[in-house]
Amino acid sequence: MTTLAGAGAGEAAGSLLWSRAEQQDFRSRVRGCLLGGAIGDALGAGIEFHSLEQIRAAHGPEGVRDYVPAYGRRGAVTDDTQMTLFTVEGLIRAHTRRGTGVWQPAADVHRAHLRWATTQHSWGPDERDPDGGWLAREEWLYARRAPGNACLSGLADDRMGTLQSPKNPESKGCGTVMRSAPFGLLAGWEPQHVFQLAAECAAQTHGHPSGMLAAAAFAVIVHGIVRGEALEASVGRTLALLAVQPGHEETSRALQGALDAVRQGLPTPERVQSLGEGWVAEEALAMGLYCALVAEDVRHGLLLAVNHGGDSDSTGSVCGNLLGAVHGETALPAGWLAELEGRATVLELADDFALELTQGTTLHGPDSPAGASAAWLARYPRS
Template sequence: MSAAATGPTTSIWGRTEQQDFRSRVRGSLLGGAIGDALGAPATPLTLDAIRTRYGPEGITAPTAGKADSEPGAHPIAPPTPPARITAATQLTLFTVDGLIRAQVRRDTGAWHPPTDVHRAYLRWAATQRDWGPDERRKDNGWLAREEWLYSRRDPARACLLGLADDVMGTLDRPKNPDARDPAAVTRSGPFGLLVGWEPQLVLQLAVECAAHTHGDPAAYLSAGAHAVIVHGLARGESLDAAVQRTLALLAQRPGHQPVTDALQHALGAVRQGMPSPGLVASLGEGHLAQEALAIAVYCALVGEDIRHGLLLAVNHDGPSGATGTLCGTLLGALHGETALPPGWLAELEGRSTLLELADDFAMEMTQGPALHGPAVNSPGWLARYPRA
């Protein structure tokens, strides 16, 4: 069944449930951004090179990455913060924006979330080629007017190519059929925050939206798997239970074996002794989507706390930014906002935007009917998230 065919189930939110949900939404988005910023400077480095640059323990805290020097960078960039995010976090923000817009557009009778998420990704693509917001586009909403996002931060080639035109990739005709990198996975955590949806619909939506840029089954199924794991955590499940549920759902999908094998290897590594870079390396380098997901799951399972799990996730040979993003997303959804390292959070680029968007998402999911609908007209909300 297509995720577009049905909407979320009805639920009743009490005050305690709303507060817990908002904490998990904040934790997931902020945790992913922290992991992204923590690992990004080490992404091109081997573990030996990381230790040579940062010391025998490798990266131990956020450190400033390279300056905006690529084409598309904002001409008057603000000072580089210590914890500088990449395209992984940028795209995650636009995933959330697209999901909110899908809920708002449902009032019009138009209900096709993959299309709304695709339109959000096209707004992200504009930030990669334009110098700043196009004030003539009143339907862009508030996120696309955030000037600091108009900066090219190492986007994956598949994302740029897949979003270079208005044609939407689908599972029948995906963009970049051979793309297997983790860029579609790192932006897919927000689908799991649709806690009113059934897990199989979360999987379907994440898979359909991954196909906008990544057409290899292992890549888009890894994105779906990540979303379902986040979904379980956001609903209060343990990480192990969320992974087991994901494995059961994956087994029904053609082409699932590489993702299933990677997750099972991650579970097996947990039983092989004390956490170590060697066990991380046994799961692969992370250049493939399923490897990055497996590394993130392993590090989240064995981490004594968020700090320990994230440091394990970024100190290895592969794309540290991707594995850090995925691990931080999982741990933030599991433990909530208050468990994040305060010092790292204080240094995080775009923190205010992340918080604002997280709170908007939580409000839309818990109080949407009071914000907009056939009998409700909230001009402020509809200006932020236009129906057009």
Template structure:
């Protein structure tokens, strides 16, 4: 399944890719952090707490400003799993969904254990980051789906009735596999989503979101990236709810000034397809990143998921420098996000030099063990 980017990367291409990787991961995290304080609130309650315009800046949640939730945690472990898959490919063991499942199982340990076990060298560096060992609202579907060694697949998914947005919200990193064909990006996102979200709506929304991020990371417009996702979805059984939601998002752009009511209408029952559609809408109509993210969190729906999904799109579209510096300055775990983003960019552009047949870097294999 898939491959690495095979072309020789020039300096300008490497810098652009690194900016988009950083932008995507930071965008997910800052959107998550913006929405987290108001996640359980209806719009009236948000306005009562934060004024008639709603939430306009980072607010306190989980004991601090800029705190992230399980959505960011799992996105980081998606990146870790993708890097580990590339490293393990040298051994002839090439099945990325398995490596992602192992990464998500390492995340489950952060929800169960008091802190990292530094004796477990095969866990790699991300699982040794102490700040990740906190519970931040992970729903039961995630903990159950990843609670044992059995890996869900589209043919035999975990939680077959689960349609929530969590799998989609951890899927932005799949879109950063810019050397892969879009249909392979979609397939990997679908297979990994089925590990926790077994309803076709849940895993197809994840696949669509990954393909949209993929188009943006390759320099396409957001509209073109959505059209590509729609074209790929048509061949998938059960695609209609996701296809309809994305088409409604595109249509809503032409229906006048953006409003919380329009975002709430797109979100609907709060299932994955509605949250992805709302994120597309907010990214399309936002005057800038700040406006798009504020629109994404001020409504009656799941603010953290909508913020994370919108942030991933805007970060992939515009790159790191478009994100609000004041928000990034207060973002929980920002050094870890940046370090992981740079490692991902390095792996995708220079992987053979780090662990190829001609030689390997012991430091890299300590960070991302083959075991």
């Protein structure tokens, strides 16, 4: 495995002692990040392939102000949310294995992404698979929602792309960024290790440096927020971490462009579009980040993030991940939450992630009073 500059090899996870207040704050940020990303995804799903002119013609001069039908319903999510959920599940399963002597989080995330790939060509879950876990049995996830070609081809066989030998080495599509917020929720990890793991998992489908580094940068920005940094300060620290990486220039320019755009006047769809269209990783990151930086509130930021002539669901997802991590789930618009497809699944997975990160040792570690929880390991099998 190639190690990125500044990132150490070996076990990456730090340890935290969580007070009750810290656990509650962390769970709120995890819920906010995952639900916010799903809301942004759903807001953009119905206009993903429309120009700004088409959006305004169909929905008025301000563009969309609410969910519009996509995939046969309002509030439908896309592959962005699907893959994000499987990323979360892979990270939980990686953490259940820490005490077993087998610590391969990139491989566990890869196996989770392979389970997502199965949902894209199977009619429904295989109840006979004892290692599939509960998420792979959620029937609503067995739906194609415009998945990216690089994600599909990168996961078309069992070989795992690595930093040294990535899948699709010329691809830098936004399919890496839109699924990488969960790495930033690893609050007990050091930033360089979050960066490393996000890049390793991006290489499983997209091998261009900008595809991997944009995903890693997004994860570290989220990580700073979850650990209490202001959004702009987290971006600044991420830029410093990026600067020592070979091939960082496109991603660094995109992030700096988002920061510069904040100071160029009132936010408009045209200003969002000046940062790109969002089909490639560094542009999706810059556009979603800019909208989060200038957001008056969650609603304003998300609507700004989707009303443009590019990859609206991915930029909405990125912006929603950021704003949800900043403000927690109680800041999310209730009406959008009420119609969101898969909300119960997102909440269940978010709470399980928070539980694993804060109390995992009591579920399956040496501090467990009765040994490993059979119910927990049935939900997240170690094999």
